[in-house]
Amino acid sequence: xxxxxxxxxxxxxxxEDLNIEGKxxxxxxxxxxGLPLKQVIYxxxxxxxxxxxxxxxxxxxxxxxxEKDVILPEEVTVVR
Numbered sequence: 001x002x003x004x005x006x007x008x009x010x011x012x013x014x015x016e017d018l019n020i021e022g023k024x025x026x027x028x029x030x031x032x033x034g035l036p037l038k039q040v041i042y043x044x045x046x047x048x049x050x051x052x053x054x055x056x057x058x059x060x061x062x063x064x065x066x067e068k069d070v071i072l073p074e075e076v077t078v079v080r
Contacts, residue, residue, distance in 0.1 A: 007037040008058045018045055023052070033062055 003014035005028055012028035019025045024045050028038040037060075041053040072078065 004031075005038075007056065010037055012037055016047075024049070033060075035060060035062075 003016075005012055005014060007028050007030075011031045013031055014026055014028050016024060016026045019041065022045055024042040024047055026038075026040045026042075026047075027036045029035065030037050035057075037057050039053070039055045040051055043050040043052050
């Protein structure tokens with residue numbers, strides 16, 4: 001069963017995993033854009049443990065960039 005929640009009026013899907021420190025990290029991803037709207041990190045792998053960090057992103061702009069805003073400078077080499 002997928003976990004979902006509403007973040008700032010946006011429908012999100014929640015993904016969970018243990019981070020490199022072994023703590024549970026929960027991301028709420030916008031269902032349309034796939035962008036993280038909320039991040040929660042707990043003090044351990046247990047979701048009932050204390051919440052250590054919480055970030056909520058509410059002022060996201062999508063589709064407002066021009067192509068020139070995201071073109072890499074000529075001196076940058078892309079390695080694939």
